[in-house]
Amino acid sequence: MKMTFYNFGIRVWRYRVAGFMVTLGVTFLLILKGSHLLQQSSSQNLKTPEKQMSEQKRRPSLNLFQTRTHSPPLVFLKTHRTGASTVQNLLFRMGERDTAAFAFPHHGYHFSYPDSNFNILSSCLRFDLSELKKVMPPDPIFITILRDPVHTFESIFAYYSSSIPAFTSAKMINSNKTALSVFLDSPELFWDSNIPQNGLAKNPMTFDLGLNNYVWNSSWPADLAVLEEIFSLVMIAEHFDESLILLGALTYLTCSVMLSSFIN
Structure with a gap:
């Protein structure tokens, strides 16, 4: 048993010495690296203004896009x-x-x-x-x-339920259903194309893209092709x-x- 503890102690001591040597080596390398960087910095600072200006002219400025122009x-x-x-x-x-x-x-x-x-x-x-x-x-x-049209419409209905007339009308109906369900059951009862504020109540992404979101028409394929070229x-x-x-x-x-x- 004594021999076992003795051997264990020797091993622990060896690991401590090895760890110390590794730490010392890493510290030495860091000191060398720092000295090298300081030498580079000093040599750059010793350059004449004319030499620095010459080097700046040879390479493009990294701040080129920092100006609005x-x-x-x-x-x-x-x-x-x-x-x-x-x-x-x-x-x-x-x-x-x-x-x-x-x-x-x-x-x-x-x-x-x-x-x-x-x-x-x-x-x-x-x-x-x-x-x-x-x-x-x-x-x-x-x-x-x-965005997925279904998720977009659900989000628009919740967000604009008090400002888009078509949604507000559905919201005022007394029912055990949600206002969205009431609207989707009979959207034609609430949506009026003559009311400009209802623009987002039907095909909202189409409306934002400038297309006719009221009805499908023959110009849509050409309009979509134009948008594909623009964006x-x-x-x-x-x-x-x-x-x-x-x-x-x-x-x-x-x-x-x-x-x-x-x-x-």
Whole structure:
């Protein structure tokens, strides 16, 4: 038994010594690395102003897109109840970082058309390309976000139940059913196409995209083809993470192309 405890003690001592040696070696490497970095920093500080200026001219500035002039113009068609506010918040942060000029409504949170040009527009509006061209620089990036129509409608009904006349009428019916069930049982009793405020009560994403959301007509295939050409990215709420990756890649590629054309 004594021999066993003796052997155990020897092993513990060896591990302690080995651990000390490893720690000492790592510390030594860190000191060498720090000394090397200090030498590099000192050599850079000793460069003459003329040499530093010469090197800056040879390489493109990393702060090129920190000014509003070179921020890629972007239009985000903010659809209703699709997760678009989250995307809008991300674009606000990106634009604030790049000191971009934002287009905001004069009143409320839905967009009306001012007279100035802007870099980023990301408010609720009904898509109208001719009007957007009046307030945006040439060749903006157009993006939007869509969501499963059933989930979108359920969310819109809950959110606008007190402001959309068709929903409010269904909500006032005394029934043991939910207001949404009452509306879906007989939507034709509540929905009136002559009331402009009912626009979001039928096919809301179609309405936001500027299409005729009242009836299907023969122009829809051509209209959808035009929208497909206009929008560089259509995000999907059910695949939000993947959509954000695509959004990041799109903005990065656009900035790279602009940087290349600027340098050339």
